Amino acid sequence: MMELGPLILSRIQFAFVVSFHIIFPSFTIGLAAWLTVLEAMSLATGQPVYRRLFDFWLKVFALAFAMGVVSGIVMAFQFGTNWSALSERTGAIQGPLLGYEAFTAFLLEASFFGIMLFGRERTPRWFYFFSCAMVALGTMASSYWIMCNNSWMQVPLGYSVVEGKIVPEDWKAILLGPVQLIRWPHMLLGAFLTTSLCVAAAGAWNRLRGEAWEESHVMLDWGLGLAAVLIPAQILLGHLAGEIVHKYQPAKFAAIEARWHDEQPASEVLIGWPDARKAENLYAITVPDLGSFIATGTWDSREVGVQSFPAKDRPPVVVPFFAFRIMFGLGVAILALSWTGLVLRTLGGLEQARWFLWLTFVSFPAGFIAVIAGWFTAEVGRQPWVVYGLLRTRDAVTPSLSTPEATTSLIAFILVYALIYGFGVVYFYRLFRDGLTKRMRAASGYDFHAERPL
Amino acid sequence: MNAVDMNQAAPSFLALFWAGVIAFSILAYVVLDGLDLGVGILFGATRDPDLRGEMMGLIAPFWDGAETWLVVVGASLFAAFPSVYAIFLPAFYLPVLLLLIGLIFRGVAFEFRGRGGPSWLWSGGFWIGSALAAFVQGAAVGAMILGVQVKNGQFAGGPFDWLRPLPILTGIGLMFGYALLGAGWMILKSPTPLRDWAYERAPFLAIGMTLFLLLASLLTVIQAHDVMTRLIQRPWADAFVLVGLAALSGVLRAIAARRDALPFAFTALFFLAAFGFLAAAFWPYMIPYSVTVANAAAPEKSLSFLFWGAGIVVLPVVLIYSIVIHALFRGKLRVAGH
Ligand code: HDD
Numbered sequence A: 001m002m003e004l005g006p007l008i009l010s011r012i013q014f015a016f017v018v019s020f021h022i023i024f025p026s027f028t029i030g031l032a033a034w035l036t037v038l039e040a041m042s043l044a045t046g047q048p049v050y051r052r053l054f055d056f057w058l059k060v061f062a063l064a065f066a067m068g069v070v071s072g073i074v075m076a077f078q079f080g081t082n083w084s085a086l087s088e089r090t091g092a093i094q095g096p097l098l099g100y101e102a103f104t105a106f107l108l109e110a111s112f113f114g115i116m117l118f119g120r121e122r123t124p125r126w127f128y129f130f131s132c133a134m135v136a137l138g139t140m141a142s143s144y145w146i147m148c149n150n151s152w153m154q155v156p157l158g159y160s161v162v163e164g165k166i167v168p169e170d171w172k173a174i175l176l177g178p179v180q181l182i183r184w185p186h187m188l189l190g191a192f193l194t195t196s197l198c199v200a201a202a203g204a205w206n207r208l209r210g211e212a213w214e215e216s217h218v219m220l221d222w223g224l225g226l227a228a229v230l231i232p233a234q235i236l237l238g239h240l241a242g243e244i245v246h247k248y249q250p251a252k253f254a255a256i257e258a259r260w261h262d263e264q265p266a267s268e269v270l271i272g273w274p275d276a277r278k279a280e281n282l283y284a285i286t287v288p289d290l291g292s293f294i295a296t297g298t299w300d301s302r303e304v305g306v307q308s309f310p311a312k313d314r315p316p317v318v319v320p321f322f323a324f325r326i327m328f329g330l331g332v333a334i335l336a337l338s339w340t341g342l343v344l345r346t347l348g349g350l351e352q353a354r355w356f357l358w359l360t361f362v363s364f365p366a367g368f369i370a371v372i373a374g375w376f377t378a379e380v381g382r383q384p385w386v387v388y389g390l391l392r393t394r395d396a397v398t399p400s401l402s403t404p405e406a407t408t409s410l411i412a413f414i415l416v417y418a419l420i421y422g423f424g425v426v427y428f429y430r431l432f433r434d435g436l437t438k439r440m441r442a443a444s445g446y447d448f449h450a451e452r453p454l
Numbered sequence B: 001m002n003a004v005d006m007n008q009a010a011p012s013f014l015a016l017f018w019a020g021v022i023a024f025s026i027l028a029y030v031v032l033d034g035l036d037l038g039v040g041i042l043f044g045a046t047r048d049p050d051l052r053g054e055m056m057g058l059i060a061p062f063w064d065g066a067e068t069w070l071v072v073v074g075a076s077l078f079a080a081f082p083s084v085y086a087i088f089l090p091a092f093y094l095p096v097l098l099l100l101i102g103l104i105f106r107g108v109a110f111e112f113r114g115r116g117g118p119s120w121l122w123s124g125g126f127w128i129g130s131a132l133a134a135f136v137q138g139a140a141v142g143a144m145i146l147g148v149q150v151k152n153g154q155f156a157g158g159p160f161d162w163l164r165p166l167p168i169l170t171g172i173g174l175m176f177g178y179a180l181l182g183a184g185w186m187i188l189k190s191p192t193p194l195r196d197w198a199y200e201r202a203p204f205l206a207i208g209m210t211l212f213l214l215l216a217s218l219l220t221v222i223q224a225h226d227v228m229t230r231l232i233q234r235p236w237a238d239a240f241v242l243v244g245l246a247a248l249s250g251v252l253r254a255i256a257a258r259r260d261a262l263p264f265a266f267t268a269l270f271f272l273a274a275f276g277f278l279a280a281a282f283w284p285y286m287i288p289y290s291v292t293v294a295n296a297a298a299p300e301k302s303l304s305f306l307f308w309g310a311g312i313v314v315l316p317v318v319l320i321y322s323i324v325i326h327a328l329f330r331g332k333l334r335v336a337g338h
C-alpha cells in the first residue's frame, strides 16, 4: 500500500477534477454542434419547432458550458500547482500545446459564446448563426489541442532531450502523429455520441409524459439517427486505438487484457477478477486463441504478459481491465439501441413502443460513462509513467508540495465540487423536466396555433 | 555560467514578445475581470434585490471573456516561460486554490441564482468568491515584492510565505481597487438608481484604496531593499507615480462632477500606472529575485511555433473582436428582469 503523501494525493486530485471536467466538454462539444444544426434548420425551413428546440437546448448549453468553464480553469492550473516538475521538464512541448488550447478557446468560444447567449436581438440572423458555428468549431479545436497534448504524453514523438529538459524537435510529428490522428476522432465521436444519446433521451422522456410531441419527434430522429451513424465509426476507431496501444504501450495492452504471462497463442479473458498478488485471474471466463486474434488478427501470435515487464514498469491491472470492458460494453449497447431505433422508425412504431422509449430515456448516461471509462483505461494504463518511457509520475510531482497542502486542496475540491455539481444535477433535472412542457411554453409566449399535429 | 552572467544575458526577440503578451494579458485581465470582481464585491454591500439583479446583469455578458484572459496568462506562461509557471504556482499553492474556488463560486452564481434552491448560497458565494479572488491576487503582488525562494529551478519556501503583513495590505488594497473599478463600471453602464448608488460609494473606495497602498508602500520601503535599490537606479519609474496620482485625482474630480464615463476610465488609467510601476520595479525578473525573462524562456522552437500561430494570427483577432463585443454592448445597458 502506498503511503498517503503529496504524490498519491495529487494523483487522486487530478483524476477527480479532470473526471468532473470531462463530463461537461463531452456534452458541450456535441451540444454546440447540435445548436448550430438547429439554427441552420430553422433558417432553412422556417419551421418554429426548430426555434423552440434551440431556445430550450440553449439553456441546457449555458448551464453545461458554465460548469465546463469553471472546472476547466481548475485544470489549467493543476499542471503548475501539483505537477511542477512535469511542467518544468516538458513545458517546452506541453506549454505551447495547452497555450494553443487556451488561445483557441478564447478566439472562438468565450466571446462568440456571449453573442449566442445574449446577442440574438442585437445581431443579424446570419451573424447569430455564424456565432453558433464558431462556438461549435471552437469546442472541437479545443479538444484537438488537449488531445494532442495527451497523445504526446501517451506516446512521445518529435522531441529531444537537452540539459535534462524535454524540448520540441519536430512539431509536425507532435501535431499529426499517428496516435493523435486516431485518439482525437475517437474522443470527438465520444462527445457527439454522448450528446446524441442525451438529445434522444430528452425526446423519449417528453414523449413518455405526453409533452412536446413535435419536439420529441425531432429529437428522437436526430439523436438516435446520429448515434446509429456514428457508433460503427466509433467502434472502428476504438479498434485502431487498441492497435496503437498494442504497438506503442505493450504493458498497457497486457493490463487491459489482464494477461499476466506471455502466451502463444494467447487466450482472451472476457471477464474475471484480476488478482495482482497471485498474478492470475479469479473466476475468469476465457476463450482460447481469441487474444491473439484481437491483438494481431492471426490466431497464433505470441502476446506479452504483465509479469514480463520489470516490476517498476508495470501498470495497475484492475482499473484498465474493467474500464475497458465498460467502454466496450457500452459501445455495443449503443449500437444495439440506435439500430433498434432505426428499425422501429422505419417500421413506423417508434413513438408507440413505450418499452423502447423507456430504454432510450435511461440510456442518457451511457455516453458519459463510456468517455470516463475510456480515459481511465488510457490514463491508468499509462502508469507508472506520466510521459510514457520518459518521465515517471513520481518524478513529476511538485517537490515543495507538502502533505497538509495536498490534503487541504483535495478535500476542498471534493467539498466544493460536491456542492456545485450536486445542485447542478438538480438544476439540469428541472430544466429537462419543465423545459419543453406546455405550461412552460405558454409562459414564454409561444404561439400554439402555429403548431400542427403530426 | 554563474548567476550574474545568467541574469545579464539579453532576452531574445521572441522571449521579449511573449513577455510583452503576458504583461498585456495581465493588464487586460486586471482591468476587465477586475471590474467584474469589483461589481461582485459591491454586490455584498447591498441587500436590495433590484440593485443586485442589475449588478449581475451588467457583467453577465462579459465575465466569461474576461476570465479567459487569466487562462491566457497561465497558458502563455506555461508555453513561453515554463520554469516561471513551475515556480509561481507551487509558491502560491493555497492562494491559487482560494482563487480557483472563488472563481468557481463567482462563475456558477450567474447560472444558479434564480433557479430556485438556496439563493443565499449563490449570492453569498458570488460576492465572497469575488472578494476572495481579489484578495489573493493582491496578496500575490505583495508576496512577489518580498521575493520568492527558489532552489534548483523549483520553489523552495513554505506554504504560508505569501501570507505576511505586506501581502495582506496589498490584498486589501486590491479589493478596494477592484471595487472602485466596479463602481466605475456601474456608473458607466447603469441608467438607473444603481448609478447613483455607485456614485455615493466611489469616493470611499478610492480613499480606502489609496490608504492601503500608502501603508503597503511604507512597508515596502522598510522591508524590500531589492526593489528600492532598483527603483532608485531607475528614476524614470517615478513617471508612473505621477500618472497614478493624476489618475487618482481625476477619479475624485469626475465623481464630484458626475461625468459618467470618466471614473472608470481614470481608475483603469490608475491600474495601468500601478502596473507599469511594478514592472519597472521587477524588470528583468519574472520571479523576483532569481529568474529573469532571458533565463526562463522556452527554447526558440517553442516560442516561434507559438509566435507564428497564436502570436500573429490569434492575438490580433482576439483584440479586434474583444473591441467588437464591447462595441456591441456599448452604452447604457438595460438589464432584463429589472
Ligand atoms: C493534457 C493532458 C491530460 C489530459 C487531456 C487528460 N489527462 Fe488524465 N492525467 C494527466 C494528463 C491529462 C496527467 C497530468 O499527466 C496525470 C496526472 C498524474 C499522471 O500520471 O498523469 C493524469 C492522470 C489521470 C488519472 C490518474 C491516473 C493515476 O494516477 O493512476 C486519471 C484517472 C485521469 N488522468 C483521467 C483523465 C480523464 C477522465 C481525462 C479526460 C478529460 C484526462 N485524464 C485527460
Ligand code: HEM
Binding pocket: A018, A021, A022, A024, A025, A026, A028, A029, A064, A065, A066, A067, A068, A069, A070, A071, A072, A073, A074, A075, A076, A077, A098, A105, A106, A109, A110, A138, A139, A140, A142, A143, A144, A146, A147, A187, B067, B068, B071
Ligand atoms: C487535463 C487537461 C485539460 C485542461 C488543462 C483543460 C483546460 C480547460 C480550460 C481552462 C477550460 C475553460 C476555457 C474557457 O474559459 O472557455 C476548458 C474548457 C473546455 N475544455 Fe478542457 N481541459 C482539459 C481536458 C479537456 C478534454 C480532455 C477535453 C475534450 C476532449 C476538453 C475540452 C474542453 C472544452 C470543449 C471546453 C469548453 C467549455 C465546455 O465546453 O464546457 N478539455 N478546459
Ligand code: HEM
Binding pocket: A154, A182, A183, A184, A186, A187, A189, A190, A191, A193, A194, A234, A235, A237, A238, A239, A241, A242, A243, A245, A327, A328, A329, A330, A331, A332, A334, A366, A367, A370, A371, A372, A373, A374, A375, A377, A378, A379, A381
Ligand atoms: C466499442 C468499442 C470501443 C473500443 C474497442 C474502444 C477502444 C479504446 C481504447 C483501446 C482506448 C485506449 C486508448 C489509449 O490508451 O490510448 C480507448 C479510449 C477512449 N475511448 Fe474507446 N473504445 C470503444 C468505444 C468507445 C465509446 C462508445 C466511447 C464513448 C462514447 C469511447 C470513448 C473513449 C474515450 C473518451 C477514450 C479516452 C481517450 C483516448 O485514449 O483516446 N470509446 N478506447
